[in-house]
Amino acid sequence: MERSSKAKNILAQIDDKTKLGDLRKIAKDIKKDHGLAMELWSTGEFLPRQLAILIMDNKLLSQDLIDELTKDMQRHPISEHNCLVDWLMANQLSKEKKTVALMQSWQNSPSPLQRRIFWYYQARLRWMGKTDHPNTEELLAAIENRISIEEPDVQWAMNFTAGWIGVFNKEYRARCIDIGEKNGLYKGKMVSKGCTPDYLPEFIAIESSKRNL
Structure with missing residues (x-):
């Protein structure tokens, strides 16, 4: 053309x-x-x-x-x-x-990139300050059930969502840390200076401390 x-x-x-x-x-x-x-x-x-x-x-x-x-x-x-x-x-x-x-309809999309968008958007809502969501329990249940078998692109976004839930929702913090400990995603992975590790126990501890949460 x-x-x-x-x-x-x-x-x-x-x-x-x-x-x-x-x-x-x-x-x-x-x-x-x-x-x-x-x-x-x-x-x-x-x-x-x-x-x-x-x-x-x-x-x-x-x-x-x-x-x-x-x-x-x-x-x-x-x-x-x-x-x-x-x-x-x-x-x-x-x-x-x-x-x-x-x-918001792409949680089970056949496209892994659309599933990544679904989860990244859920994380973004939370890190930008909107933390009171009625679907948090549902999201955590889905993360617990699927994160270990998801595509790597999607795993990262699911993990990111669990991280911000753990930071802002204290009632779910232990559960989010447990997700990280059980699946071990990103444990020991080196990150650039000034960046927060993606391993959930570390991510939640660091980002919570930054915000005095």
């Missing part, structure tokens, strides 16, 4: 030295342009796809289109597809009631 002059001009500004801040500046100038976003997405390249996510129109993100996007993301290396799917959740899906409702 012949690319538009607008797409060619944007792609000429992107190379392997382009940073996220640069993409945000380009997106700020473009604002919203769903057609251009789909052109950039069609390149199959990581950075143009990150930019595409920033300029999509979330009102046009149907389940069918999201299915296509997440299927495309699976073709990227794991570090890239996780970045793309988390970027899509944070910059588009969480900003429109219709797409929030879609995310």
Whole structure:
């Protein structure tokens, strides 16, 4: 497919030295342009796809289109597809009631990336300060039953959700720590300086202490 002059001009500004801040500046100038976003997405390249996510129109993100996007993301290396799917959740899906409702329906989606979005969104709600949720018990039961058999992408997001539940909901803290001790996920895994370990007993202890909880 012949690319538009607008797409060619944007792609000429992107190379392997382009940073996220640069993409945000380009997106700020473009604002919203769903057609251009789909052109950039069609390149199959990581950075143009990150930019595409920033300029999509979330009102046009149907389940069918999201299915296509997440299927495309699976073709990227794991570090890239996780970045793309988390970027899509944070910059588009969480900003429109219709797409929030879609995310909340993906707990048992056949797509592992959509399941990751479901769990990451649940974690994000909590770490951003909204901690009184009626589904916490249900989520913990699902984590206990499924985390050990889930895809690694999804395991991380489930673990992250359990971590923030353990931080903010004291009545569930021991249970969340127990999940980590039983499955041993991320135990002993080294993290960069200043980062919190993902191993639940350590994560909960550190993040709770930071907040005097």
